[in-house]
Amino acid sequence: MERSLQLLCRVLAAFIGTEQESGRDRKLPVALICLGGPGGCADKGLASQDLRRRPSSAAVTPPGGQSSDGLQHRVCFTMGSLGQSNISALRVDTTELAESLHESCQYGAAHRYGKLSTETGMARLSLDDSDKEVRDWFMRTAKSLGCKTFFDQMGNLFAIRPGKKENVPPIMMGSHLDTQPTGGRYDGILGVLAGLQVLKVLNENSVETEGPIGVVNWTNEEGARFPKMAVSSGVWAGAIPIETAWELREVTPHEGKPKSMKEELERIGYKGERPASFDDNPFAAHFELHIEQGPILEDEDLKIGVVEGVQAFKWFDITVRGRDSHAGTTPLYARKDTVLSAARMLVAANAVAKKHDGLSTTGIFNADPGTVNTMAHTTKFTLDLRHVRNEVLATMVKECEDEFCRIAQEDSEQGCEVEWSLLVDSPAVQFNEECIAAVEQSASDVCSTLPGASSRKLWRPMISGAGHDSCYTNLRCPTSMIFTPTRQGISHNPTEYCSAEDCALGASVLLGAVLRYDKLRLDRGDFN
Numbered sequence: 001m002e003r004s005l006q007l008l009c010r011v012l013a014a015f016i017g018t019e020q021e022s023g024r025d026r027k028l029p030v031a032l033i034c035l036g037g038p039g040g041c042a043d044k045g046l047a048s049q050d051l052r053r054r055p056s057s058a059a060v061t062p063p064g065g066q067s068s069d070g071l072q073h074r075v076c077f078t079m080g081s082l083g084q085s086n087i088s089a090l091r092v093d094t095t096e097l098a099e100s101l102h103e104s105c106q107y108g109a110a111h112r113y114g115k116l117s118t119e120t121g122m123a124r125l126s127l128d129d130s131d132k133e134v135r136d137w138f139m140r141t142a143k144s145l146g147c148k149t150f151f152d153q154m155g156n157l158f159a160i161r162p163g164k165k166e167n168v169p170p171i172m173m174g175s176h177l178d179t180q181p182t183g184g185r186y187d188g189i190l191g192v193l194a195g196l197q198v199l200k201v202l203n204e205n206s207v208e209t210e211g212p213i214g215v216v217n218w219t220n221e222e223g224a225r226f227p228k229m230a231v232s233s234g235v236w237a238g239a240i241p242i243e244t245a246w247e248l249r250e251v252t253p254h255e256g257k258p259k260s261m262k263e264e265l266e267r268i269g270y271k272g273e274r275p276a277s278f279d280d281n282p283f284a285a286h287f288e289l290h291i292e293q294g295p296i297l298e299d300e301d302l303k304i305g306v307v308e309g310v311q312a313f314k315w316f317d318i319t320v321r322g323r324d325s326h327a328g329t330t331p332l333y334a335r336k337d338t339v340l341s342a343a344r345m346l347v348a349a350n351a352v353a354k355k356h357d358g359l360s361t362t363g364i365f366n367a368d369p370g371t372v373n374t375m376a377h378t379t380k381f382t383l384d385l386r387h388v389r390n391e392v393l394a395t396m397v398k399e400c401e402d403e404f405c406r407i408a409q410e411d412s413e414q415g416c417e418v419e420w421s422l423l424v425d426s427p428a429v430q431f432n433e434e435c436i437a438a439v440e441q442s443a444s445d446v447c448s449t450l451p452g453a454s455s456r457k458l459w460r461p462m463i464s465g466a467g468h469d470s471c472y473t474n475l476r477c478p479t480s481m482i483f484t485p486t487r488q489g490i491s492h493n494p495t496e497y498c499s500a501e502d503c504a505l506g507a508s509v510l511l512g513a514v515l516r517y518d519k520l521r522l523d524r525g526d527f528n
């Protein structure tokens with residue numbers, strides 16, 4: 001009965017994945033043109049997408065074995081006997097994780113900001129020479145830990161530590177080793193390096209897990225060199241065709257003709273034979289440790305974010321068309337002033353976002369023809385709207401449409417035309433409830449020994465503001481994420497920082513979550 005339920009869940013999950021893929025990263029044609037009269041926009045609002053919850057196949061069983069005999073270092077036990085207290089005894093070492101993280105950052109270190117050797121940022125663009133070097137380092141390190149290593153057609157790297165059961169999908173810990181051109185030492189890097197340290201802890205304590213446990217480094221997560229974010233986990237999930245990915249051309253400064261991803265994968269020797277596909281290379285689950293990249297944990301003096309999902313967002317190009325005319329001779333009542341109109345639209349979008357507890361951002365704003373004493377005939381700007389709930393985001397879009405129409409009819413902006421073009425539509429992501437529960441139990445356990453833990457909880461549930469590889473793995477396997485504090489919330493910046501203690505705390509939560517999920521697989525009969 002339970003197995004048939006699981007099968008049904010997998011079929012449902014596959015269906016959900018296929019459906020979701022159609023709405024992701026698709027460049028859509030002009031969605032709405034507003035030419036004036038009130039109500040002109042009303043019936044052309046963009047459809048919302050439902051918040052999709054991954055079906056849950058079984059309730060989480062708390063890890064058993066409440067024995068109080070404490071630490072059992074360097075004894076051989078199987079997960080059958082590895083109960084709560086033994087899982088709790090396993091911790092990732094602060095110094096070892098910090099040293100290995102900074103060792104990996106020798107490849108691509110850039111943008112010095114302090115005197116210490118670790119006080120630099122990173123410029124390790126996907127598939128460049130420094131990325132090849134860190135990949136070689138990753139493969140060497142994983143082999144030294146006794147892992148089976150391989151890479152696929154997108155250059156995604158896999159390191160698998162065997163479990164008791166062979167030929168079953170592994171639980172994977174994944175993130176990315178590529179960075180922004182002016183990036184830091186933690187975004188993505190922490191998740192991969194923590195994964196390797198987790199495997200080291202399992203080795204040193206002779207822990208034999210039921211199923212295999214592995215680490216994955218996803219190629220070009222940042223989308224900084226090849227302009228598609230998380231493209232290689234997207235290919236693995238079947239959401240992005242491999243030809244589309246291979247043909248992406250570099251956008252960062254380069255010599256000669258921009259190179260494609262495929263050319264660069266071949267050049268550095270990381271275009272594998274194995275298909276980049278969940279079908280060929282399935283996971284039992286995917287856990288991603290990542291820095292928060294925002295200020296919430298630090299502001300609330302908390303240590304761990306238990307990430308339950310990722311907020312929805314939509315990106316638009318907005319074009320306002322009016323008329324260029326002389327600044328000195330055109331009275332205010334006779335103008336079609338697109339800059340004034342667009343400026344008021346930004347203020348209106350901000351008010352809509354505030355009202356719904358969402359976010360509104362304009363990062364690009366251009367006016368034509370661009371002279372001091374002429375009104376611009378055309379103003380273009382981008383609009384990025386976000387909310388944790390799809391239906392509220394749809395309401396925000398509708399209210400912005402109505403407000404923009406109204407503004408285009410008023411005062412010196414009267415008669416302007418507003419044109420909306422949808423660039424990206426990314427629905428909210430809800431992570432798997434069992435994975436979230438495994439992270440939550442682990443966070444509660446790891447934080448319980450910290451100073452201050454007796455008076456308050458040092459972790460909290462969170463929604464991610466940014467997209468990650470986990471959004472794609474979530475389409476194909478149970479997934480969740482763990483956040484660590486980020487100094488001043490600063491990321492994508494050389495000074496990005498998470499203390500060695502907080503990194504290790506996050507890695508220990510990752511370790512506990514993976515072991516709990518492995519136990520869950522055994523308890524619910526995944527291996528029968």
Ligand SMILES: [Zn+2]
Pocket residue numbers: 176187188221290
């Ligand atoms: Zn990242």
